[in-house]
Amino acid sequence: MSGGGFSIRRYLRPGLKLPFCPGCGCYTIINCFLKAVWELGHEDLSEFAFCSGIGCAAWIPSPYFNADSIHTPHGRAIPVATGVKLARPELKVVVFGGDGDIAGIGCGHLIHAARRNTDITVIMVNNMVYGMTGGQVAPTTPLGAKTTTTPLGCFERPLDVANVVAAAGANYSARWTTAHRRQLTDAFRRALTGRGLRFVEVVSPCPTNFGRRMGMDAKALLRWFVEASVPIEEARNMGAEELRGRIVVGTFADRDEPGLLDRLREAYGRARPP
Amino acid sequence: MPEAYLWPGNIACAEGAIAAGCRFFAGYPITPANEISEHMAKRLPEVGGIFIQMEDEMASLGAVIGASWAGLRAMTATSGPGFSLMQELIGYAFFTETPCVIVDVMRVGPSTGQATRAAQGDVMQARWGPHGDYAAVVLAPSSPQEMFDLTVRAFDISERLRTPVVVLSDEIIAHMRENVIVPDEIRIPERARPERGRQEFFGPELVPPMPRLGDGFNVPVTGSTHDERGIRFTRDPIVHRRLIKRLWAKVYSSAREVWDWELCGEQEGKLDLAFVSFGSMSRSVLEAIDILASRGLRVASLRLKAIWPFPDEVVAKLAERAEAIIVPELNMGQLVREVRRAVAGRARVIGLSRVGGGELPTPEELAEFALEVVGR
Numbered sequence: 001m002s003g004g005g006f007s008i009r010r011y012l013r014p015g016l017k018l019p020f021c022p023g024c025g026c027y028t029i030i031n032c033f034l035k036a037v038w039e040l041g042h043e044d045l046s047e048f049a050f051c052s053g054i055g056c057a058a059w060i061p062s063p064y065f066n067a068d069s070i071h072t073p074h075g076r077a078i079p080v081a082t083g084v085k086l087a088r089p090e091l092k093v094v095v096f097g098g099d100g101d102i103a104g105i106g107c108g109h110l111i112h113a114a115r116r117n118t119d120i121t122v123i124m125v126n127n128m129v130y131g132m133t134g135g136q137v138a139p140t141t142p143l144g145a146k147t148t149t150t151p152l153g154c155f156e157r158p159l160d161v162a163n164v165v166a167a168a169g170a171n172y173s174a175r176w177t178t179a180h181r182r183q184l185t186d187a188f189r190r191a192l193t194g195r196g197l198r199f200v201e202v203v204s205p206c207p208t209n210f211g212r213r214m215g216m217d218a219k220a221l222l223r224w225f226v227e228a229s230v231p232i233e234e235a236r237n238m239g240a241e242e243l244r245g246r247i248v249v250g251t252f253a254d255r256d257e258p259g260l261l262d263r264l265r266e267a268y269g270r271a272r273p274p
Numbered sequence: 275m276p277e278a279y280l281w282p283g284n285i286a287c288a289e290g291a292i293a294a295g296c297r298f299f300a301g302y303p304i305t306p307a308n309e310i311s312e313h314m315a316k317r318l319p320e321v322g323g324i325f326i327q328m329e330d331e332m333a334s335l336g337a338v339i340g341a342s343w344a345g346l347r348a349m350t351a352t353s354g355p356g357f358s359l360m361q362e363l364i365g366y367a368f369f370t371e372t373p374c375v376i377v378d379v380m381r382v383g384p385s386t387g388q389a390t391r392a393a394q395g396d397v398m399q400a401r402w403g404p405h406g407d408y409a410a411v412v413l414a415p416s417s418p419q420e421m422f423d424l425t426v427r428a429f430d431i432s433e434r435l436r437t438p439v440v441v442l443s444d445e446i447i448a449h450m451r452e453n454v455i456v457p458d459e460i461r462i463p464e465r466a467r468p469e470r471g472r473q474e475f476f477g478p479e480l481v482p483p484m485p486r487l488g489d490g491f492n493v494p495v496t497g498s499t500h501d502e503r504g505i506r507f508t509r510d511p512i513v514h515r516r517l518i519k520r521l522w523a524k525v526y527s528s529a530r531e532v533w534d535w536e537l538c539g540e541q542e543g544k545l546d547l548a549f550v551s552f553g554s555m556s557r558s559v560l561e562a563i564d565i566l567a568s569r570g571l572r573v574a575s576l577r578l579k580a581i582w583p584f585p586d587e588v589v590a591k592l593a594e595r596a597e598a599i600i601v602p603e604l605n606m607g608q609l610v611r612e613v614r615r616a617v618a619g620r621a622r623v624i625g626l627s628r629v630g631g632g633e634l635p636t637p638e639e640l641a642e643f644a645l646e647v648v649g650r
């Protein structure tokens with residue numbers, strides 16, 4: 001690595017100011033992600049293509065990363081990324097999106113990408129709410145949480161996204177919170193290497209549209225993340241009741257099965273040459 | 275030597291796409307478009323392309339858009355229910371200036387309707403389907419030969435204008451088998467690529483050069499309003515107006531090159547009667563005008579091979595000659611509204627609606643209707 005030490009600025013598009021609220025977890029995620037990129041030896045983002053949907057988290061790469069990025073309609077980043085990857089396999093294709101984007105409106109795409117083991121990285125920012133639209137209930141909102149559309153408390157159970165993705169066949173699936181910077185950076189590094197689908201769920205504070213209604217500021221949210229976190233190894237010996245309200249962190253899957261491209265090439269090898 | 279094949283329309287469409295250099299197809303099963311996907315699944319691996327069946331129609335067009343930005347000519351095919359699901363991404367492709375081809379093999383709707391039966395009910399959806407200020411380019415084949423030719427043309431227009439192009443077919447054309455002549459050579463110009471160092475990919479020219487992802491341009495593509503570099507501007511009225519006006523100018527200044535029609539019957543002079551139609555309906559019309567001519571009427575058929583942008587002047591010119599214009603279509607009356615607008619009172623415009631079961635009016639029925647219209 002030449003040209004000085006790590007600074008996120010080397011990867012950001014000049015002349016733009018990051019748009020997130022003070023205390024938003026997106027800042028930490030950008031830092032840890034670009035740190036992982038740096039640690040992997042990338043001097044710039046020329047080997048990457050980013051795709052993201054709609055939401056605060058989806059603004060992380062677009063247009064702030066000085067890279068190719070496609071900012072798609074809400075929920076559709078994974079299919080667009082699939083098209084990019086199949087058409088230009090040499091690119092590292094990375095999807096950023098919120099919990100609503102990836103596990104709500106785009107949930108079908110996520111599960112099928114895991115099933116296909118599509119050779120892309122998916123980073124889901126789980127702030128437990130629809131942040132950009134003002135704090136409505138999300139598929140990841142904890143039971144009982146007050147949001148603008150659950151004024152009496154959320155009466156649906158949250159989706160255990162990292163677990164679902166692991167079960168659907170992704171090569172790698174992990175969950176960390178923004179309070180786990182080192183683990184998060186390591187998870188990003190792992191998610192940027194190898195084949196198949198690599199998924200990282202980041203539990204992230206949205207002080208503006210989640211914390212505020214829960215009576216927590218950014219600091220309190222982070223404190224809660226630390227207190228509520230349970231390593232997956234421990235969680236395996238805990239009952240459902242004990243786990244209610246806890247955030248299970250760690251690696252849900254880490255394997256090296258053939259990715260979509262391997263399978264496709266194997267099948268296409270059987271095609272008659274032109 | 276050009277070769278001839280006995281192909282159903284859907285196969286001709288797939289072969290046209292391959293001939294046009296399409297190397298990526300993503301789709302979701304639906305009657306009556308399935309044979310296009312199935313043929314692409316077989317043919318693309320043979321020519322170094324990629325086929326993938328996605329989990330739904332949004333994913334299909336999404337993957338096509340991704341592949342297009344990664345440098346491949348790309349296409350999807352569907353029918354009404356899937357075409358409805360694709361509308362947001364069609365608007366996205368238009369707004370982000372992403373070349374791609376969408377084939378809609380029309381069937382009876384709304385909703386699931388009659389899945390195996392032809393209709394022409396998507397004329398207006400093809401024009402106005404995406405929300406906001408969309409400008410559509412829509413071609414309309416009426417034979418397997420045109421399924422081939424117009425699919426090739428769709429790629430040509432899409433690549434030249436950097437905009438999605440819809441091929442609006444129907445179940446009858448899709449499944450009928452006819453001779454298709456494949457020309458020896460089909461050349462669609464390569465996409466114009468930006469020069470090194472360029473930073474404007476969304477203007478200022480009407481059709482700006484399109485970078486390929488991974489080529490070092492750091493292009494931000496977004497469906498939000500953006501400036502010429504692709505940077506999001508979600509409030510500035512000027513940036514939005516400039517962008518949308520350019521996108522409309524791009525499509526409408528090319529309208530004359532997109533327009534494509536066939537005039538049969540009396541080529542000049544006054545007409546007792548004219549037909550305006552497209553797609554499978556035109557096949558019945560062509561026979562009907564023979565019957566009417568044999569009964570001593572001066573008649574003509576204007577068959578539209580491109581519906582949008584609508585060829586106002588072509589229709590207006592016909593209206594100058596005709597006393598009455600009949601617009602038969604397999605829907606409750608869509609094209610007729612546009613014809614009436616373009617005719618602007620120069621002639622009587624009479625719609626003939628036929629819906630359900632995929633049944634075309636017979637040439638005799640059309641002739642009978644026409645005779646009533648002219649009072650014979």
Ligand SMILES: Cc1ncc(C[n+]2csc(CCOP(=O)(O)OP(=O)(O)O)c2C)c(N)n1
Nearest residue numbers: 054055056057074098099100101130131132
């Ligand atoms: C099809 C469609 N439906 C709804 C919206 C409105 N919308 C914009 S952002 C958003 C929620 C984003 O939530 P999430 O993905 O969790 O991202 P966050 O803002 O919380 O980071 C929604 C519903 C939209 N843009 N498109």
Ligand code: SF4
Nearest residue numbers: 020021024056131206
């Ligand atoms: S609304 Fe929430 S998620 Fe969006 S920028 Fe503000 S703090 Fe972050």
Ligand SMILES: [Mg+2]
Nearest residue numbers: 098099129131
């Ligand atoms: Mg969210």
